[in-house]
Amino acid sequence: MTVPHEDPDAIRARLAALRDGDLPTHGGRTLAYVYDSGIAEADALGREALASYGATNGLDPTAFPSLLAMERDLVAFAKPLFHAPGGAVGTVTSGGTESVLLAVQTARDAHPEIERPAMVVPSSIHAAFHKAAHYFGVERITVPVDAGTLRADAAAIGDALAAHAGRVVLVAASAPSYAHGVVDPIPEIAELASQHGVRFHVDACIGGWVLPWLERDGLVQHPWDFSVEGVTSISADLHKYAYTPKGVSLLLHGSPDLRRPQFFASADWPGYTMLNATLQSTKSGGPLAAAWAVVSYFGDAGYHALARTAYDGSRALVEGIDRIEHLALASQPDTTLVAIATDDTCDVFTISDAMLARGWFVQPQMAYAGIPATLHLTVSAATAPIVGDFLRALQESVDEAVAAGPIEVDPQLRAAAAAIDPATLDDAAFDGLLSLAGLAGGDAGAASSVTLPEQMAPVNALLDAAPSGLREAMLVAFLDRLTRSQ
Ligand SMILES: *Cc1c(COP(=O)(O)O)cnc(C)c1O
Numbered sequence: 001m002t003v004p005h006e007d008p009d010a011i012r013a014r015l016a017a018l019r020d021g022d023l024p025t026h027g028g029r030t031l032a033y034v035y036d037s038g039i040a041e042a043d044a045l046g047r048e049a050l051a052s053y054g055a056t057n058g059l060d061p062t063a064f065p066s067l068l069a070m071e072r073d074l075v076a077f078a079k080p081l082f083h084a085p086g087g088a089v090g091t092v093t094s095g096g097t098e099s100v101l102l103a104v105q106t107a108r109d110a111h112p113e114i115e116r117p118a119m120v121v122p123s124s125i126h127a128a129f130h131k132a133a134h135y136f137g138v139e140r141i142t143v144p145v146d147a148g149t150l151r152a153d154a155a156a157i158g159d160a161l162a163a164h165a166g167r168v169v170l171v172a173a174s175a176p177s178y179a180h181g182v183v184d185p186i187p188e189i190a191e192l193a194s195q196h197g198v199r200f201h202v203d204a205c206i207g208g209w210v211l212p213w214l215e216r217d218g219l220v221q222h223p224w225d226f227s228v229e230g231v232t233s234i235s236a237d238l239h240k241y242a243y244t245p246k247g248v249s250l251l252l253h254g255s256p257d258l259r260r261p262q263f264f265a266s267a268d269w270p271g272y273t274m275l276n277a278t279l280q281s282t283k284s285g286g287p288l289a290a291a292w293a294v295v296s297y298f299g300d301a302g303y304h305a306l307a308r309t310a311y312d313g314s315r316a317l318v319e320g321i322d323r324i325e326h327l328a329l330a331s332q333p334d335t336t337l338v339a340i341a342t343d344d345t346c347d348v349f350t351i352s353d354a355m356l357a358r359g360w361f362v363q364p365q366m367a368y369a370g371i372p373a374t375l376h377l378t379v380s381a382a383t384a385p386i387v388g389d390f391l392r393a394l395q396e397s398v399d400e401a402v403a404a405g406p407i408e409v410d411p412q413l414r415a416a417a418a419a420i421d422p423a424t425l426d427d428a429a430f431d432g433l434l435s436l437a438g439l440a441g442g443d444a445g446a447a448s449s450v451t452l453p454e455q456m457a458p459v460n461a462l463l464d465a466a467p468s469g470l471r472e473a474m475l476v477a478f479l480d481r482l483t484r485s486q
Contacts, residue, residue: 028382032363037243038382049293056285070292081212083227090252096205097128099235099251104132107170109261119170122152124177150331154188172201175224181337190230199232208236213307244294247287310336313384320391339374346401349457354397407461422473430477450481
C-alpha cells in the first residue's frame with residue numbers, strides 16, 4: 001500500500017527548526033522546567049526506551065505485562081529510599097500534578113460519609129493541590145507559613161485541624177517546597193494528623209529523588225518520609241531529579257488499604273470494563289519505559305553522586321549569592337532549590353531578563369502574602385560545574401538592574417487594578433487589559449494579537465502589582481488567545 005506523504009527529512013528539519021525557539025533542555029543554563037544530569041549516555045538510553053515503547057498502552061496491564069513489570073520495579077526501587085513499610089504500594093503517574101490529584105481524590109473517596117470534605121495545607125504547598133481542591137470539590141484550608149523560615153507552621157495546622165474536625169480528609173506538606181526549597185516540619189505535622197486520624201501526604205515531587213541520598217550524607221536535618229509515623233502517602237517525580245524524560249511521577253501509599261479508593265472501575269456500559277489506577281486511561285508506556293531505563297542506568301550509586309553534585313552546586317550558588325550586594329536569599333534552602341530576593345535598589349524581573357539575555361533562564365516568582373518576589377533556581381547536576389559562570393552573569397545582571405532602577409508601577413494603575421473584580425470583565429475588557437499589560441497588540445481577540453514582548457520585566461512587574469485573582473484572570477485570557485488557531 002502506498003499512502004501519500006511528505007518527505008520525512010523535510011519534516012525532521014521543521015521539527016528541529018521549531019525546537020530552536022525553545023529553552024535549551026541541556027547544558028545546565030535553564031534553571032527551571034528542565035533537569036539535566038549532564039550524562040549524554042543516560043539521555044540517549046531514555047530517548048530510545050521512550051521511542052520503542054511509545055505505542056504500547058498502559059490501559060490494560062495484562063495486555064502489556066512489560067509495563068506492569070517496570071512499574072513494579074520502579075516502586076520496589078523507591079520503597080527503601082522512602083523507608084516505606086513492606087506493605088506499601090505505589091503507582092506510576094504522568095507527573096507531579098497527577099500524583100497530587102490522585103492523593104487528594106483518594107483521601108476524599110476514603111470518606112464518602114463526609115459531606116463537605118476539606119484539606120489543610122500550608123500556603124507554600126504546590127498549586128497542584130489548589131487544582132485538586134478545585135477539580136474534586138475538596139475545600140482548601142490554607143494556613144500561612146512561618147514568616148521567618150517560610151516553613152509550614154505545625155501549630156497553626158493543628159489549630160486548623162481542630163477548627164474543622166470531622167471533615168478534614170487530608171493534610172499535606174512539602175519536602176521541600178517548590179517556591180523556597182524548604183522542608184516542612186514533617187514529624188510535628190504527622191503527629192497532629194495522627195491525633196486527628198487524618199491522612200498526611202508528603203509532597204516530595206521535587207525532593208524525592210534527592211533527599212534520600214542527602215540524608216545518607218548527613219545533610220538532612222529532620223526525617224520527612226515513611227520513617228515518620230503518620231505519613232500516609234508520598235509523591236516523587238521521576239521527570240525531575242531522576243533525570244528521566246517528561247511524563248513520570250510516583251505516588252506511594254503506606255498500605256493497600258490506603259490506596260484502595262484510588263482505583264476506578266466501570267462495568268456500566270457496553271464496552272470493556274474500565275479499570276484504572278490513574279486519571280489517564282489509554283496512556284503511552286514510553287515515559288514509564290524511559291524512567292525504568294534511566295533509573296536502571298544510574299541506580300542507587302549514580303543517584304547518590306548526582307544528588308551530591310547538585311547539592312554542592314547549590315551550596316556554591318548560595319555562597320556566591322551571599323557575596324553579591326543587593327541580593328538576599330528568601331530562605332535558607334534545604335536541598336537543591338534556591339530563591340533569591342533583592343533589596344529595593346532593583347527588582348527580580350529586570351534581573352531575570354538580563355540573565356536571559358546572557359543565556360541563562362531563571363524563573364521569576366511574584367510576591368505573595370508578605371513574601372517578596374524572588375528568582376527561583378532549580379540546580380541540577382549539569383549546572384554544578386558552571387556555577388562560577390552563572391554567578392558572573394548574575395553579578396552583571398544585578399549591576400544592570402541597579403543601574404536601571406526598580407520598575408515602578410504607576411500607583412494609580414495599582415489602585416485601579418486592586419478595584420477590578422475580574423468576574424465582571426468581558427472579553428473586550430480583557431483585550432484592553434492585555435494590551436495595557438504589553439501582552440497584546442493590534443487586532444483584539446485574534447490569536448495573532450497576543451505577543452510575548454522582548455522585555456518581560458515590565459509585564460511581570462505589572463502582573464506582580466495586580467491582585468492574584470486579576471493576575472489569574474488576565475493570564476487565562478492570555479492563554480485563551482495564545483491557543484486560538486489562526
Ligand atoms: C513540580 C512539582 C509538582 C507538580 O508536578 P508537575 O510534574 O509539574 O505536574 C508538585 N509539587 C512540587 C513540590 C513540585 O515541585
